[in-house]
Amino acid sequence: MLPRDAQDSLDTIHRLQDRSIDEYVDHGFARRYVLPSALMVFVAFASFDLPGPWNTFAIALGLGLAAMVCVSWQRQARVHRRPTGLEQLYYLGAGIVFLVACVAFQVAAAVAAVKLGMPAHHTVAAAATALMVVATAYPARKALRAVARHAVAEDADR
Amino acid sequence: MDPDFDEFLHVPARLSILALLAPADRVDFGFLRDTIGTSDSALSKHLSALVSAGYVAMSKDRDRGVRRTHVTLTPQGRRAFRRHAAALERIVATSRLADG
Numbered sequence: 333m334l335p336r337d338a339q340d341s342l343d344t345i346h347r348l349q350d351r352s353i354d355e356y357v358d359h360g361f362a363r364r365y366v367l368p369s370a371l372m373v374f375v376a377f378a379s380f381d382l383p384g385p386w387n388t389f390a391i392a393l394g395l396g397l398a399a400m401v402c403v404s405w406q407r408q409a410r411v412h413r414r415p416t417g418l419e420q421l422y423y424l425g426a427g428i429v430f431l432v433a434c435v436a437f438q439v440a441a442a443v444a445a446v447k448l449g450m451p452a453h454h455t456v457a458a459a460a461t462a463l464m465v466v467a468t469a470y471p472a473r474k475a476l477r478a479v480a481r482h483a484v485a486e487d488a489d490r
Numbered sequence: 491m492d493p494d495f496d497e498f499l500h501v502p503a504r505l506s507i508l509a510l511l512a513p514a515d516r517v518d519f520g521f522l523r524d525t526i527g528t529s530d531s532a533l534s535k536h537l538s539a540l541v542s543a544g545y546v547a548m549s550k551d552r553d554r555g556v557r558r559t560h561v562t563l564t565p566q567g568r569r570a571f572r573r574h575a576a577a578l579e580r581i582v583a584t585s586r587l588a589d590g
Contacts, residue, residue: 333491333500335585338578341505345575348509351525352517407553410521411514412560484513488575 349488353480356411361473365405370462372397377434377458416483422476430465437461494577496570498543503528503536508571511546511563519559537561545570 372394379390415423434457441457444450499505506526511517523533540546545567549560563571 333495333581335582338581338585341500342575342578342582344502344506345509345512345578348506348525349513352510352513355521355525356514410518412516413514480513488512488572 349484350481352411352413353477353484356409356413357473357477357480359409359411360405360476361469365401366466366469368397368401370465372401373465374458374462377438377461378452378455380454380458381452413480416487418479418483418486419476422479426472433464434461437464492577492580494573495581496574496577498539499545499570499574501536503532504540505574507533507536507540507561508545508563508567511561512568512571514563516560516562519561522561540567543567 375390375397376394379387379394382390437457437460438454441450441453441460444456445453450456499508503526507522510522510525519530519533519537522537523530526533537546537548541548544564547562547564549562551558551560
């Protein structure tokens with residue numbers, strides 16, 4: 333085994349490991365999952381403006397959509413990976429950022445409703461939150477790719 | 491030759507399969523075939539050899555009538571892959587030391 337051949341094999345290993353990570357990340361952030369997720373967020377938060385029993389119906393619709401997206405995502409994934417410590421931190425951080433943004437949009441819309449008389453302020457906040465989900469999908473995908481690649485490299489060094 | 495260097499694993503297609511499986515829990519047969527750029531039969535042959543060696547495990551299920559095959563790296567396969575990659579790194583490092 334020549335050192336040059338060994339280096340070529342190592343380069344191939346790293347390239348293919350990155351390919352698996354890319355498939356896992358790209359599948360998770362595919363448009364066919366991001367857009368229904370944004371719609372689900374919009375329906376669930378906008379339901380607060382609806383009178384009963386329509387608000388319950390809208391929440392059930394949002395949860396049903398979420399379940400369908402999850403099942404489809406799981407079934408169609410070509411690469412399945414259990415998140416490691418670093419990736420779990422990423423998901424936790426993303427969840428916290430999402431919740432903070434939700435609350436911030438709801439508070440801003442409530443203030444606008446009181447001061448400017450804006451109608452259906454939950455719907456406006458829901459639309460802003462859904463747009464944020466779509467707008468942050470690309471940077472979130474880049475961040476997850478970097479985190480997952482780092483986790484794989486760390487795992488290999490162990 | 492480094493004692494951890496695994497001749498069986500160093501066959502390019504087998505090494506590629508293990509490299510693709512290493513970061514994952516479970517990988518679809520079609521993903522392996524498309525990424526490596528091989529045929530179903532050639533991939534099946536390499537996978538059978540890896541299964542016989544205890545390095546990978548295969549499972550099948552049906553999704554809307556379509557049969558799907560999933561491939562998993564076994565703990566033994568993961569250890570063998572790590573040892574082999576470490577051996578390759580030592581070969582490269584030794585050569586760098588000799589050159590330097």
